[in-house]
Amino acid sequence: MPQTLAGTYMRLSQNKKERSKFFQGVEGDSTWRFISFLQKISYYATVFLLLLPLCTSVWSKVASSQVVKKISIKREKENHYVLCIDFDEKVSFVPRIHTLPCGLKILLSFGSDVEIPPAARGHSGSVIRGLFFEKFSSSSLMFVCALRENVTFISKKYTDHSIKIEFLVNKKHTVIIDAGHGGKDPGAKSIIGSYEKNVTLVTAIELRNALLRSGKYRVILTRDRDEFISMEERVNKINSSNADILISLHTDSNDDKNLRGLSIYVLPSLDQIRDKSDIEDIQNYEKIRARSLRFAKNLTRYIPNCCRMGNRSCRDGDLKILKIGIPAALVELGCCSNKIDSELLHSKIFRAKTVKAILYALDKFFER
Numbered sequence: 462m463p464q465t466l467a468g469t470y471m472r473l474s475q476n477k478k479e480r481s482k483f484f485q486g487v488e489g490d491s492t493w494r495f496i497s498f499l500q501k502i503s504y505y506a507t508v509f510l511l512l513l514p515l516c517t518s519v520w521s522k523v524a525s526s527q528v529v530k531k532i533s534i535k536r537e538k539e540n541h542y543v544l545c546i547d548f549d550e551k552v553s554f555v556p557r558i559h560t561l562p563c564g565l566k567i568l569l570s571f572g573s574d575v576e577i578p579p580a581a582r583g584h585s586g587s588v589i590r591g592l593f594f595e596k597f598s599s600s601s602l603m604f605v606c607a608l609r610e611n612v613t614f615i616s617k618k619y620t621d622h623s624i625k626i627e628f629l630v631n632k633k634h635t636v637i638i639d640a641g642h643g644g645k646d647p648g649a650k651s652i653i654g655s656y657e658k659n660v661t662l663v664t665a666i667e668l669r670n671a672l673l674r675s676g677k678y679r680v681i682l683t684r685d686r687d688e689f690i691s692m693e694e695r696v697n698k699i700n701s702s703n704a705d706i707l708i709s710l711h712t713d714s715n716d717d718k719n720l721r722g723l724s725i726y727v728l729p730s731l732d733q734i735r736d737k738s739d740i741e742d743i744q745n746y747e748k749i750r751a752r753s754l755r756f757a758k759n760l761t762r763y764i765p766n767c768c769r770m771g772n773r774s775c776r777d778g779d780l781k782i783l784k785i786g787i788p789a790a791l792v793e794l795g796c797c798s799n800k801i802d803s804e805l806l807h808s809k810i811f812r813a814k815t816v817k818a819i820l821y822a823l824d825k826f827f828e829r
């Protein structure tokens with residue numbers, strides 16, 4: 462055979478039938494066993510080269526699961542915090558930051574697929590409730606920093622491998638909610654047979670829940686069950702609460718069965734007060750009264766249309782519960798001697814509107 466081994470190999474590899482016929486004749490020949498060995502090597506090399514990109518992508522996925530190197534939160538001053546996140550790999554886009562009532566959400570995009578890093582829970586004394594990630598897309602993560610307090614976002618600084626976010630933890634204001642009457646003192650009986658003490662309690666609890674949900678307030682109730690509290694006990698509770706504002710809840714009653722609507726009592730000017738001996742902070746009386754009036758006027762703006770009371774909405778009340786030395790308002794949630802109001806006071810939807818109005822009025826009142 463005049464052909465070179467290389468030439469024969471080339472020709473035979475192109476024609477399978479001819480090759481197998483040829484190999485039958487040369488089986489056992491050491492030269493052809495060597496050619497067969499070379500052929501196998503070439504086959505495995507081709508398979509390896511074809512699978513290489515896939516191997517690389519699997520490897521990079523495993524490597525990129527460790528994207529977050531370190532998360533730290535430092536308290537710079539009293540209520541000033543700095544959150545730092547360091548990454549193992551380059552963050553490809555500018556991180557987008559959303560502030561929540563009680564936290565921060567940051568959208569992070571990476572150059573390749575990422576896995577979800579583990580969540581972490583803050584200890585009970587910490588401002589941090591928890592840190593966790595959500596998958597936004599295969600190469601982006603939503604980082605959520607849940608806080609126990611409401612925050613104001615100040616600034617963000619970022620490099621390819623880290624983000625620094627500064628925020629202020631807002632001071633929470635304390636609201637004391639006084640559910641009128643209770644226990645052996647049922648308050649006014651409505652035209653549909655219900656008692657004032659029950660309407661005030663359910664509304665107080667719903668208002669407390671809404672204020673806590675907002676993340677902006679600490680809330681104290683003078684009572685959270687059907688129990689009798691004397692006026693002296695109520696006043697003592699308010700005085701020891703260190704609250705910023707008092708909201709006392711009641712329902713109105715009138716001989717005129719057509720009279721309806723929500724109204725708010727605030728202390729009158731000092732010269733109209735009959736008994737001045739029980740005023741807690743007489744020096745600041747007018748200042749406190751002006752602030753109380755400001756809250757009441759805010760509230761009248763947010764009262765739902767179905768319970769408007771026209772000119773009667775803001776009223777003077779020479780009442781002991783309002784003389785406690787902090788801004789205070791007594792809210793008559795509706796007129797229980799009126800059938801429409803009585804039914805509304807038992808509607809969860811209606812109460813939710815009133816609660817929302819009080820929350821808006823408080824937000825406005827504490828606005829800087």
Ligand SMILES: [Zn+2]
Pocket residue numbers: 641642648649657711712
């Ligand atoms: Zn009452």
